[in-house]
Amino acid sequence: MKVAKLLAILAMAIAVLTGAYLLWPSGNGPAPLLSSAVAIPLATEPGSFAVTMRIENRGGPDRLTGARSDEATSVAITGGTTPEGLPIPADGTPLLAMDGAHLRLSGLTGDPAEGRLIPLTLHFDTAGDITTRARISAPDPNDHAAHGMDRxxxxxxxxxxxxxxxxxxxxxxxxxxxxxxxxxxxxxxxxxxxxxxxxxxxxxxxxxxxxxxxxxxxxxxxxxxxxxxxxxxxxxxxxxxxxxxxxxxxxxxxxxxxx
CATH class of the missing domain: 2.60.40.10 (Immunoglobulins)
Structure with a gap:
């Protein structure tokens, strides 16, 4: 009886591990971790925002090719130098920042109140779609990711x-x-x-x-x-x-x- 129970537990463990393996993209490693996402209003473009954030790539090389939001007309990558998108180095922690490449969100629906969270989906070549939320916030003089190239x-x-x-x-x-x-x-x-x-x-x-x-x-x-x-x-x-x-x-x- 004890042997049968042990075999059942072992079979269940194998099934769980197999399921996890099938759900994990082979060779891709863990997905990038998105954090500190901020949407900064653009004074010259009402309803438009510059979006900055930190990208922690915990796997191999990848590329950010686009983004979207269900609460905006468009989200585009700006400041990059290649049409293929932004290369994300393996095991790197690059920044979408105002003094470099970042996202430009336009046509936000609803009230653009400070503190509102805007849903975002970023698309990576290898990792696929990853979602986060950007908080609407006025430029913080102590946040140097919000400093543009004009400084x-x-x-x-x-x-x-x-x-x-x-x-x-x-x-x-x-x-x-x-x-x-x-x-x-x-x-x-x-x-x-x-x-x-x-x-x-x-x-x-x-x-x-x-x-x-x-x-x-x-x-x-x-x-x-x-x-x-x-x-x-x-x-x-x-x-x-x-x-x-x-x-x-x-x-x-x-x-x-x-x-």
Whole structure:
């Protein structure tokens, strides 16, 4: 009797594991985790919002190809540099941010009251559809993901700008980035404070998607989808203004060709 009961339990466990295996996409790993989604009203476009959020990719390389909402006319990716969508590196935590690629939501139905939650569905090539909700909120001066590309500090002539060199090398399935910023010091000390000439941090972008802030010379990028990808680094002040010279951002650009 005890043996029969044990066999029944074992058979049930096997059935559960088999069902879980069938429901889990083979080789895809866990789906990306979406968090801190905020819909920021656009003053120049009533009923339209810029949507920012954090994407934690806990699996292999993926690509964000689109988004939708049942409570809006359209949701589009803006700020990206490729028509295929935004590449999401393996094991990375990129940001949809105002100073990089983000979502533009238009034609919101109903009352656009602050605090309202807007349902969103993001579509990934590998992970498929993932839902979240973005909270309507006025721009927060302490939320630097809400700072747009218009926040700049122009040093004047290009000749006075810091010289930035980027060394990009394969490492495993991903890449390692090493910066040489010359006399410009990359440091977290003083961040969020007033500008200190010759100090600050760098923003790292992948095809327009913001990957991270660099407070030191080294960063890592995980495996990427097949295709060509533009890696860009832009120097920023402690008070989160992109440093320009001669009207152009100060930094470096490299190309990755994944086949």
């Amino acid at each position: 700049t500090l122009d040093l004047g002539p290009i000749e006075v700008a810091p010289k930035v060199m980027m060394d990009l090398r394969p490492e495993g399935d991903g890449w390692t980035i090493k910066l040489d910023t010359g006399a410009f010091q990359l440091t977290e000390t003083g961040v969020d404070g007033e500008n200190v000439p010759g100090q600050g941090h760098a923003h790292l972008y992948l095809d327009g998607l913001k990957l991270e802030r660099m407070y030191g010379p080294i960063a890592h990028i995980g495996a990427l989808p097949v295709g060509q990808h533009i890696i860009q680094v832009i120097l920023n002040t402690h008070d989160h203004r992109a440093i320009h010279a001669g009207g152009k951002p100060v930094g470096a650009i490299a190309l990755i060709d994944v086949r």
